[in-house]
Amino acid sequence: MNLVIRKREKSLGWGVLVVYLVALALALFVCALLLTLSGKSGMGGLAILFRAAFGQGYSLLDSLVKAIPIFLCALGVALSFRMQVWNIGAEGQFALGAVGATWAALTFSGLPGFALMPLMFLCAMACGGAWGLLPAALRLRLGVSEIISSLMLNYIGILLLEYLVFGFWKDPASFGFPMTAEFSSGGQIARIAPGVLGKLHWGLLACPIAGVAYSVFLSRTRLGFELAACGEGERVARYAQLPYAFLVFLVMGLGGALAGLAGSIEISATVGRLQPTVMVGYGYTAIVVAWLARLRPWGIAFTAYLLAAFRVGAEVMQLEMQVPAAIGPIMEGLILLCVLAGQFFLTYSVSLGRAPKPEAACPGGNGAEEARP
Amino acid sequence: MNGHEGSERLTSATPRTDIGVADVLPMVRLCGVSKRFVQVLANDRISLSFMPGRIKALLGENGAGKSTLMAMLAGRFKPDAGHMEVAGQPVDFASPREAIAAGIGMVYQHFMLVENMTVAENVLLGQEGGIMLNPTAMRRRVAELAERFGLGIDARARVGDLSMGERQRVEILKLLHRESKILIFDEPTAVLTPVEAESLFAALRAMSAQGKSIVFISHKLEEVLSVADEIAILRRGRIEGEFLASEVESPAELARRMVGRDVVLEIEREAVAPGRLVLDVKHLSGGGLDDVSFDLRRGEILAIVGVAGNGQQQLVEVVCGLEKPRGGQVDILGQDWVNFFQSRAWKGALAWIPEDRAGLATCRGLNLTDNLLLTTRQGFAHGQWLERSRASETAQGLVREHNVQPGNIEAQAWQLSGGNLQKFVLARELYREPRLVVAEQPTQGLDVAATEAVWRRLLEVRKTAGLLLVTGDLAEALQLADRVAVMFRGRIMNQFPVSDAAQVERIGSLMAGLKD
Numbered sequence: 001m002n003l004v005i006r007k008r009e010k011s012l013g014w015g016v017l018v019v020y021l022v023a024l025a026l027a028l029f030v031c032a033l034l035l036t037l038s039g040k041s042g043m044g045g046l047a048i049l050f051r052a053a054f055g056q057g058y059s060l061l062d063s064l065v066k067a068i069p070i071f072l073c074a075l076g077v078a079l080s081f082r083m084q085v086w087n088i089g090a091e092g093q094f095a096l097g098a099v100g101a102t103w104a105a106l107t108f109s110g111l112p113g114f115a116l117m118p119l120m121f122l123c124a125m126a127c128g129g130a131w132g133l134l135p136a137a138l139r140l141r142l143g144v145s146e147i148i149s150s151l152m153l154n155y156i157g158i159l160l161l162e163y164l165v166f167g168f169w170k171d172p173a174s175f176g177f178p179m180t181a182e183f184s185s186g187g188q189i190a191r192i193a194p195g196v197l198g199k200l201h202w203g204l205l206a207c208p209i210a211g212v213a214y215s216v217f218l219s220r221t222r223l224g225f226e227l228a229a230c231g232e233g234e235r236v237a238r239y240a241q242l243p244y245a246f247l248v249f250l251v252m253g254l255g256g257a258l259a260g261l262a263g264s265i266e267i268s269a270t271v272g273r274l275q276p277t278v279m280v281g282y283g284y285t286a287i288v289v290a291w292l293a294r295l296r297p298w299g300i301a302f303t304a305y306l307l308a309a310f311r312v313g314a315e316v317m318q319l320e321m322q323v324p325a326a327i328g329p330i331m332e333g334l335i336l337l338c339v340l341a342g343q344f345f346l347t348y349s350v351s352l353g354r355a356p357k358p359e360a361a362c363p364g365g366n367g368a369e370e371a372r373p
Numbered sequence: 374m375n376g377h378e379g380s381e382r383l384t385s386a387t388p389r390t391d392i393g394v395a396d397v398l399p400m401v402r403l404c405g406v407s408k409r410f411v412q413v414l415a416n417d418r419i420s421l422s423f424m425p426g427r428i429k430a431l432l433g434e435n436g437a438g439k440s441t442l443m444a445m446l447a448g449r450f451k452p453d454a455g456h457m458e459v460a461g462q463p464v465d466f467a468s469p470r471e472a473i474a475a476g477i478g479m480v481y482q483h484f485m486l487v488e489n490m491t492v493a494e495n496v497l498l499g500q501e502g503g504i505m506l507n508p509t510a511m512r513r514r515v516a517e518l519a520e521r522f523g524l525g526i527d528a529r530a531r532v533g534d535l536s537m538g539e540r541q542r543v544e545i546l547k548l549l550h551r552e553s554k555i556l557i558f559d560e561p562t563a564v565l566t567p568v569e570a571e572s573l574f575a576a577l578r579a580m581s582a583q584g585k586s587i588v589f590i591s592h593k594l595e596e597v598l599s600v601a602d603e604i605a606i607l608r609r610g611r612i613e614g615e616f617l618a619s620e621v622e623s624p625a626e627l628a629r630r631m632v633g634r635d636v637v638l639e640i641e642r643e644a645v646a647p648g649r650l651v652l653d654v655k656h657l658s659g660g661g662l663d664d665v666s667f668d669l670r671r672g673e674i675l676a677i678v679g680v681a682g683n684g685q686q687q688l689v690e691v692v693c694g695l696e697k698p699r700g701g702q703v704d705i706l707g708q709d710w711v712n713f714f715q716s717r718a719w720k721g722a723l724a725w726i727p728e729d730r731a732g733l734a735t736c737r738g739l740n741l742t743d744n745l746l747l748t749t750r751q752g753f754a755h756g757q758w759l760e761r762s763r764a765s766e767t768a769q770g771l772v773r774e775h776n777v778q779p780g781n782i783e784a785q786a787w788q789l790s791g792g793n794l795q796k797f798v799l800a801r802e803l804y805r806e807p808r809l810v811v812a813e814q815p816t817q818g819l820d821v822a823a824t825e826a827v828w829r830r831l832l833e834v835r836k837t838a839g840l841l842l843v844t845g846d847l848a849e850a851l852q853l854a855d856r857v858a859v860m861f862r863g864r865i866m867n868q869f870p871v872s873d874a875a876q877v878e879r880i881g882s883l884m885a886g887l888k889d
Contacts, residue, residue: 219761220758220759220761221757221758221759222750222754222757222758222759223757224759225743225746225750225759226750228739228743229736229739229743229746229747231736231738232736232737232738232739233732235732235733236732236733236735236736236747238695239725239727239733239734239748240747240748241694241717241748
């Protein structure tokens, strides 16, 4: 008996959901195991996680607020993943977006909201986009892997943000805390209904707009099609006369712009100023989200929310169980690994089979028959 | 074509008994081994014996089934029928590891070496005895081995610093150290300079003199003649002849045997009156091409024949706009190369049916509608908007008209068999109403029915276009073409109408580079 592995001709249908749920359960099980090994209650930890993430109304809203930047960044990286360009730089592009928006907010603080807000978004998208174009140019001109350069640019982007906050833009009234002055009211995104919907803010609107634009772009436009076709490789692109280099710039620029937009929304809505604490790794979570969702917009929305909820849950776990902060990234990593392993079963079917036995004799041999003992 | 043709028809069921030494057990024996992929019989009842101390060349065009045969020997595929024996014992490899354990070693075209390690470390990687390493002893062992088989190499050198020829020696040393009894080389000279190739041949002879069985896979005729003891010719998945190298008189004779003239299929063709000039190539040189000149008119089929790797690929890349012509002049549809490719229209111009239909002409992971759009998207676009529903209808129509199975346009390209994929590619490219068509190996790997369907379409193309047919299959060229041009080392040796029987008879010699 041995395992027979075949490529699936048809997709699994509802089986997909089962595979994902099993993978998720497995990841959480390993998480609980790790908690138990470190002397905490594994099941208790999971209970806290779920209660904190999904148990109460305000935690659902909190997750939704965190899901906004993750969703936007994930859309951005998904765009480049579509054509097999590996943009790992959403975190840095997010930082640059925050820097660009801050510049606009501090420089034009007198403008009313309807003028200042679009200006902030525009600056954020331009800065984030430019940060995304850098690895694209390096790849196309010098053959540098965009994986390495976009990842490295994350650190540069974050350090740039810190440099500005600790230096030029530091609020003199902040008692030495690294933060800029609070933005004028025109530069802050308002909450939708503070009493009822908690911290949920109007930045949420950017998500359906970006999501619909993403779907329409990919399924209805010529460029969107060319992008998907390029994902099959540069040789096909050359055969079909696809503008490969232009498309690499496009996806990296648009991806950076989306991450930049996420950065500006995040600082403008949640803290109302720029401070280093806004960099909490949404850009990295976004990569996990895009991959788990297999680059589909609805999947990205759902997964972004799920991982945001786990972030909220992990924070509460830290407080209540005194587990290290690393539990959040560990959980994220485990989910990614389990789902990636599970995706094998979406592409291949595995069954137990028996290998056919070799025949004993060879027809028309040339002397071996006699020679065989 | 020649007197041997009939007698060479040694079917795979009865291998010649005078090849190899009868009282020695073959190192490895294939007994009626077959392998089928969806629609293509890649290997058809192949029986071969690999004897110790002999160098056997497997000669065949791309797509003849060489790589499938290798993959079965290496334990990557299992035969559908027949079986293999190692030293007289039937074997059934479940994995490549078992094939290695049985003494079968492969030297692939792409080396599998760790560049940052030394030669000795690479050779012994994963095979050291205990936990502790003894670098001096490792070096000594590898140096001894190299010495014994005449593979001059410095065991201390870092692999990253070595030439391709030296790296290949490291690969060989890996196999020798594992005590592989049979060493299989897949086009080993493709990456070598002529001098390196010579020393490889010397090493092959040294290894065979010490009792190793060597299998040498190639399509280079001179090489095969200079190094092999025995030659087996593989064509369309079958052994089409097996003989001693000493029985072959010249490369020309070998070329004839390799390309073959056996008519698997005949097709009626009516002449079409030639129209205006669609392609005019004058003194094209550079990038592996040497003073290539020819022209092509509407209504004509010009076949470029030759052993693969003699400049056909470079010629196609220039004509299809991938590479700029370095020297000489190329005019397409009355425009020079630069102007034609700048203003390239998707319709009514050039269509290209590449050899690699699964990796180049189509996207594996896209469905048929998207694959239709790949080269016709300009026809379904309003500015930036794509008319997908009209594209789907068109794809459905083409699939029906050309009888592409399965007839479902939601199917992804990888789910189609080679023949159906080729029919689809043809349908798409002809939908563009081209006036110049370039087709490379259009029926390679297809069964008879699919070959016939493709041939009919290509003959139809002549009504509106000129067809440049690049093929390694002489029967195909003679069935379809009006004229034949033979390429050798980037040059066109001669071109003539297929009705010129005297010249047609000499194609084998021309393919081997002999002018007279």
